Amino acid sequence: MKIIVTGGAGFIGSAVIRHIIKNTDHSVLNIDKLTYAGNLSSLKEVEDSVRYSFVQADICNKPAIQDIFSSFKLQLSNLHLNLILI
Numbered sequence: 684m685k686i687i688v689t690g691g692a693g694f695i696g697s698a699v700i701r702h703i704i705k706n707t708d709h710s711v712l713n714i715d716k717l718t719y720a721g722n723l724s725s726l727k728e729v730e731d732s733v734r735y736s737f738v739q740a741d742i743c744n745k746p747a748i749q750d751i752f753s754s755f756k757l758q759l760s761n762l763h764l765n766l767i768l769i
């Protein structure tokens with residue numbers, strides 16, 4: 684399964700991505716705008732995985748998100764960490 688994590692460079696999102704890559708066979712696409720809160724160094728231990736991809740984009744930018752969905756041929760299975768309270 685391909686899992687989209689938005690806000691994946693943040694505190695919770697990066698922990699979720701590390702967990703998925705280390706403990707499952709699923710793939711992750713991290714979509715993050717990289718605001719002041721985004722920190723890709725939290726993902727160092729998984730960034731070389733073939734199952735991990737990162738795209739810098741604003742989730743409010745509909746055309747950019749549509750392009751990402753097209754290029755990754757994605758089906759929707761989305762952990763939207765900017766909105767979900769965990």
Ligand SMILES: NC(=O)c1ccc[n+]([C@@H]2O[C@H](COP(=O)([O-])OP(=O)(O)OC[C@H]3O[C@@H](n4cnc5c(N)ncnc54)[C@H](O)[C@@H]3O)[C@@H](O)[C@H]2O)c1
Pocket residue numbers: 689690691692693694695696714715716717718719720721722740741742743764765766767768769
């Ligand atoms: N950390 C907590 O203890 C906690 C507790 C309860 C709720 N929450 C909520 O969970 C969510 C995530 O928390 P967190 O601590 O990981 O936040 P965070 O600030 O560490 O991370 C948010 C991430 O979202 C990215 N982002 C912001 N706007 C974006 C946009 N328009 N498009 C793409 N990416 C964008 C940022 O660059 C950042 O990497 C927040 O909504 C927060 O309010 C967090």
